[in-house]
Amino acid sequence: MNLKEMVSSPGYWLRGDGPEAMIVFSSRIRLARNLKEFVFPPWAQSSLLKSVAEKLLKAVKKAVYFKNAYYIEIGKLSPLERDFLLERHLISQEFNKGGEERFLVVEKKEILSLMINEEDHLRLQTIFSGLQLRETWDLINKVDDALEENIDYAFSSQWGYLTACPTNTGTGLRASCMLHLPALVISGKINELLKEISKLGLVARGLYGEGTEAQGDFFQISNQVTLGLTEPQIVDNVERIVREVVNQERRMREILLKRNRVQMEDEVGRAYGILTHAHLMNTRTAMNLLSRLRLGVDLNLLPKIETALLNELLFLVAPAHIQIREGKTLAPLFRDELRAKILREKLNESSKR
Amino acid sequence: MNLKEMVSSPGYWLRGDGPEAMIVFSSRIRLARNLKEFVFPPWAQSSLLKSVAEKLLKAVKKAVYFKNAYYIEIGKLSPLERDFLLERHLISQEFNKGGEERFLVVEKKEILSLMINEEDHLRLQTIFSGLQLRETWDLINKVDDALEENIDYAFSSQWGYLTACPTNTGTGLRASCMLHLPALVISGKINELLKEISKLGLVARGLYGEGTEAQGDFFQISNQVTLGLTEPQIVDNVERIVREVVNQERRMREILLKRNRVQMEDEVGRAYGILTHAHLMNTRTAMNLLSRLRLGVDLNLLPKIETALLNELLFLVAPAHIQIREGKTLAPLFRDELRAKILREKLNESSKR
Numbered sequence: 001m002n003l004k005e006m007v008s009s010p011g012y013w014l015r016g017d018g019p020e021a022m023i024v025f026s027s028r029i030r031l032a033r034n035l036k037e038f039v040f041p042p043w044a045q046s047s048l049l050k051s052v053a054e055k056l057l058k059a060v061k062k063a064v065y066f067k068n069a070y071y072i073e074i075g076k077l078s079p080l081e082r083d084f085l086l087e088r089h090l091i092s093q094e095f096n097k098g099g100e101e102r103f104l105v106v107e108k109k110e111i112l113s114l115m116i117n118e119e120d121h122l123r124l125q126t127i128f129s130g131l132q133l134r135e136t137w138d139l140i141n142k143v144d145d146a147l148e149e150n151i152d153y154a155f156s157s158q159w160g161y162l163t164a165c166p167t168n169t170g171t172g173l174r175a176s177c178m179l180h181l182p183a184l185v186i187s188g189k190i191n192e193l194l195k196e197i198s199k200l201g202l203v204a205r206g207l208y209g210e211g212t213e214a215q216g217d218f219f220q221i222s223n224q225v226t227l228g229l230t231e232p233q234i235v236d237n238v239e240r241i242v243r244e245v246v247n248q249e250r251r252m253r254e255i256l257l258k259r260n261r262v263q264m265e266d267e268v269g270r271a272y273g274i275l276t277h278a279h280l281m282n283t284r285t286a287m288n289l290l291s292r293l294r295l296g297v298d299l300n301l302l303p304k305i306e307t308a309l310l311n312e313l314l315f316l317v318a319p320a321h322i323q324i325r326e327g328k329t330l331a332p333l334f335r336d337e338l339r340a341k342i343l344r345e346k347l348n349e350s351s352k353r
Numbered sequence: 354m355n356l357k358e359m360v361s362s363p364g365y366w367l368r369g370d371g372p373e374a375m376i377v378f379s380s381r382i383r384l385a386r387n388l389k390e391f392v393f394p395p396w397a398q399s400s401l402l403k404s405v406a407e408k409l410l411k412a413v414k415k416a417v418y419f420k421n422a423y424y425i426e427i428g429k430l431s432p433l434e435r436d437f438l439l440e441r442h443l444i445s446q447e448f449n450k451g452g453e454e455r456f457l458v459v460e461k462k463e464i465l466s467l468m469i470n471e472e473d474h475l476r477l478q479t480i481f482s483g484l485q486l487r488e489t490w491d492l493i494n495k496v497d498d499a500l501e502e503n504i505d506y507a508f509s510s511q512w513g514y515l516t517a518c519p520t521n522t523g524t525g526l527r528a529s530c531m532l533h534l535p536a537l538v539i540s541g542k543i544n545e546l547l548k549e550i551s552k553l554g555l556v557a558r559g560l561y562g563e564g565t566e567a568q569g570d571f572f573q574i575s576n577q578v579t580l581g582l583t584e585p586q587i588v589d590n591v592e593r594i595v596r597e598v599v600n601q602e603r604r605m606r607e608i609l610l611k612r613n614r615v616q617m618e619d620e621v622g623r624a625y626g627i628l629t630h631a632h633l634m635n636t637r638t639a640m641n642l643l644s645r646l647r648l649g650v651d652l653n654l655l656p657k658i659e660t661a662l663l664n665e666l667l668f669l670v671a672p673a674h675i676q677i678r679e680g681k682t683l684a685p686l687f688r689d690e691l692r693a694k695i696l697r698e699k700l701n702e703s704s705k706r
Contacts, residue, residue, distance in 0.1 A: 262690055266632035273630030279619035337615055 003084055007325045010315065011088070011110030011127065016307025018130020022298045023246050025178040025218065025311065027133045028089070029140045029235070032163045032172035033122040036152040040164040041117050049101035049117050056116050059150035060105055065112055065143050074102035080329055083320035089127065094118055112143060119164045120172075122147075131246065133175050133239040137231060160227065170227030175238040179245060182217040182295045183252035186267075193248065194219070200241055201225050216287030216314065221245065253299060268296025276347050281340040282332070286317040305350050316342050356437055360678045363668065364441070364463030364480065369660025371483020375651045376599050378531040378571065378664065380486045381442070382493045382588070385516045385525035386475040389505040393517040394470050402454035402470045409469050412503035413458055418465055418496050427455035433682055436673035442480065447471055465496060472517045473525075475500075484599065486528050486592040490584060513580065523580030528591040532598060535570040535648045536605035539620075546601065547572070553594055554578050569640030569667065574598065606652060621649025629700050634693040635685070639670040658703050669695050 013026050034040055038052050060066050074082065074095060082098060085091040090106055090113050103116040115123040124147070126140040154162040160170040168174070184190040194204045205220045221242055223234050256264055271292030281289075294310050296302035315321055317339050323330050326338065366379055387393055391405050413419050427435065427448060435451060438444040443459055443466050456469040468476040477500070479493040507515040513523040521527070537543040547557045558573045574595055576587050609617055624645035634642075647663050649655035668674055670692050676683050679691065 262632050262686075266693065269630040269632050270627050273626030273628075274623050275626075277622040277626030279615050279622050333615075340619065 003081055003324050004327060006084075006088070006110075007316070007321055010308070010312045013111055013127040013129045014308060014311040014315070015129055016311050018128055018132050020246055021130035021307050022294065022310075023180050023249055024131040024242065025180055026089075026127050026129060027131055027136045027175075027177050027239075028125065028127045029133065029136045029173060029175045030123055030125040031140060031144055032120040032161065032168040032174075033124065033144070033147075033151075034154040034162060034164070035121050036154045038121065038154075041119060041121060042164050046101055052121050053101050053103055053116050056122055056151065057103060057105075059147055060114065062150055063143065063146045065146060066105055066107055069105050069107045069112075072104040072106070074098055074104060075100040080320055080323055084324045087315060087318040087320050090125075091115060092118055092123070112139070120168070122151075131177060131239065131242060133177065133235045133242075134232075137175070137235045141231070167224075168226050171229070171231050171234060173226055173231050173234055174222050175235050176220050176222030177238065177242045178218055178220050179242065179249070180216075180218055180291065180294060181245070181249050182291050183249055183256050185217045186256060187252050189248075189252060190219075193245065197221060197241065197245070198224075202238065202241055215284065216291035218287075218291070218314075253295075257299060264296075264299070265301050268292050268299070268301050272296065272302050272347075275343050276351075277344065278340045279344075280333075280336045281317075281343065282336055283317060283319055283339070286339055286343065287314070290314055290317070303351060305347070309346060309350055313343065313346060316346070356434055356677050357680060359437075359441070359463075360669070360674055363661070363665045366464055366480040366482045367661060367664040367668070368482055369664050371481055371485050373599055374483035374660050375647065375663075376533050376602055377484040377595065378533055379442075379480050379482060380484055380489045380528075380530050380592075381478065381480045382486065382489045382526060382528045383476055383478040384493060384497055385473040385514065385521045385527075386477065386497070386500075386504075387507040387515055387517070388474050389507045391474065391507075394472060394474060395517050399454055405474050406454050406456055406469050409475055409504065410456060410458075412500055413467065415503055416496065416499045418499060419458055419460055422458050422460045422465075425457040425459070427451055427457060428453040433673055433676055437677045440668060440671040440673050443478075444468060445471055445476070465492070473521070475504075484530060484592065484595060486530065486588045486595075487585075490528070490588045494584070520577075521579050524582070524584050524587060526579055526584050526587055527575050528588050529573050529575030530591065530595045531571055531573050532595065532602070533569075533571055533644065533647060534598070534602050535644050536609050537602055538570045539609060540605050542601075542605060543572075546598065550574060550594065550598070551577075555591065555594055568637065569644035571640075571644070571667075606648070610652060617649075617652070618654050621645050621652070621654050625649065625655050625700075628696050629704075630697065631693045633686075633689045634670075634696065635689055636670060636672055636692070639692055639696065640667070643667055643670070656704060658700070662699060662703055666696065666699060669699070 035052055035055065038044065039048060041049060075098060082091065082096045085104065086093065086096045090110065091104055092115065095102060095115055095118050099117065101117045104113065106113040111126055111128065113125050124140060124144060126136050128136045156162055161172040163169045163172055181190060184193055197204055201224050202221055203224045206214045223238050271289040275289050275293060290313055293302065297305045297310065319335055322335050322338050330338070388405055388408065391397065392401055394402060428451060435444065435449045438457065439446065439449045443463065444457055445468065448455060448468055448471050452470065454470045457466065459466040464479055464481065466478050477493060477497060479489050481489045509515055514525040516522045516525055534543060537546055550557055554577050555574055556577045559567045576591050624642040628642050628646060643666055646655065650658045650663065672688055675688050675691050683691070
């Protein structure tokens with residue numbers, strides 16, 4: 001498989017055709033599963049994990065869902081290639097450390113993927129565009145069932161699915177949405193909101209999941225609790241709260257437009273002007289300006305830009321994406337130069353359409 | 354006379370058709386003169402200054418050079434109108450304080466003007482585009498001669514022309530050039546240069562003369578000494594040193610382009626992007642961005658923009674210009690909004706040509 005190909009063919013979930021796709025970047029569900037009678041990865045020896053991987057890969061290859069997929073040996077990837085997969089939300093921070101017994105399987109639309117021998121033997125993931133956690137759940141549930149036909153999962157009738165970390169035990173399900181909340185950030189309301197969310201049993205994280213900080217006003221909101229509720233209950237609960245956050249973001253956008261229209265026009269206008277004319281740009285600045293651009297387009301303060309392009313740019317400007325695209329590692333200054341060039345070209349192209 | 358008309362018809366010296374006009378914004382000479390047998394303004398009573406003004410206005414009206422001129426009573430202007438004339442380099446900080454006995458006469462191309470009852474009875478000024486102090490001197494010399502036909506100047510065969518402040522005594526001549534020196538500022542060489550200049554008997558000031566600071570990398574360089582040299586000697590001396598400064602600025606631009614081309618492209622690109630897309634902008638930011646724009650155009654890092662427009666914009670964004678253009682005083686936020694609008698419109702218009 002060729003990572004360079006992936007750069008120019010964004011995952012289907014980036015098409016921005018889901019409900020509320022301008023504010024809800026993506027809906028994602030992952031399931032944690034382990035093989036019965038095999039020690040869980042954190043305590044298992046390498047040889048055991050190898051046979052786990054063998055077993056799982058065999059089952060995965062049988063499932064219709066992974067007929068058209070990349071099979072990637074994490075141990076054979078360079079750090080840059082792993083960074084690329086992390087940026088793409090296909091692997092976790094943990095997987096990014098590498099490891100011989102670890103495998104990633106990605107169906108080519110990138111809607112469906114799985115990691116073998118992460119913290120658990122199997123981590124299954126689906127990502128959809130916009131706010132459609134229920135649909136995301138329906139798919140992953142089917143895939144899970146299909147795999148289960150050939151795998152014996154570690155399951156307790158009392159506890160449900162058993163996992164390496166007790167926080168995942170039960171459903172093994174984490175449902176999350178990536179939200180773009182610039183108005184709540186600009187108005188300073190975001191911290192209050194994130195506190196409220198945690199009281200409701202949800203947790204907010206940065207762009208690349210656990211332990212990462214928010215970039216470009218993107219926040220990942222997910223369930224904390226995996227036990228004592230059915231999967232549809234968890235999914236509906238997250239969806240309901242995300243919908244409320246979306247409403248708050250929308251209301252705040254209206255208030256900002258009403259009270260500070262010129263300031264908003266100025267912020268998004270400058271962002272557009274800089275993105276289309278800069279010749280050097282670091283990742284952080286790019287993310288912040290792309291956030292303003294996205295906001296400006298959504299509020300009709302800027303010329304129309306396709307949601308798919310707004311989504312794609314968030315990935316194209318990431319450091320590993322830039323380097324994989326060029327086919328080599330690059331010093332930060334050269335990355336900054338290429339990042340600015342990509343932004344200028346893509347946005348100028350778009351404005352000519 | 355209507356100041357609003359002046360906003361939309363920039364002075365001829367702003368056309369940018371003089372030699373070295375991209376770096377040497379303007380060449381300016383002023384002569385200080387006083388009437389024989391009249392107390393000099395700082396010590397004179399109002400009634401005396403009124404008869405001085407009467408005498409001088411009569412002589413001025415006879416001179417062919419002021420046939421097509423605005424005659425302006427400073428005492429009748431609002432503070433905003435005086436600010437406007439200051440921004441336009443037609444009056445001094447001193448004149449901006451107002452005063453009943455004070456008059457400004459401006460020939461309509463704004464190449465030639467005079468102030469009556471500033472620090473001296475008469476301050477005569479000519480401004481040309483680019484580096485052409487000799488031509489500037491030739492004109493003001495003729496005008497001075499023409500006026501002298503009908504005025505008895507205070508003149509001592511030992512000291513030359515007598516003035517209120519001894520620093521002007523002798524020739525009463527101040528020759529200055531307004532220079533755009535962004536590369537010397539960016540490279541940090543400017544302070545060293547300004548020190549050297551002062552050793553050569555010249556002085557560097559900000560955009561609006563004595564006591565003002567540099568804005569937009571513009572520096573006014575003029576002679577300190579008015580005594581003991583002939584007028585052509587003073588003029589040639591300033592011109593020679595200014596030419597050397599221009600050469601240094603050019604060399605530094607070449608060095609920056611060679612060593613930091615991408616950074617330069619980035620700086621001027623961002624400036625252009627912000628100027629063409631912002632919706633709020635204060636004067637200081639506008640001046641700094643216009644400075645980068647001017648540099649970028651001169652170095653062919655940006656699309657061609659007429660020098661006349663680059664010059665005009667430096668005036669159009671000034672606070673009093675914006676308000677006179679609108680026909681009313683405006684709070685800073687509204688000025689910032691209009692300033693951004695003017696910049697967007699003028700530059701977008703230019704890019705379509």
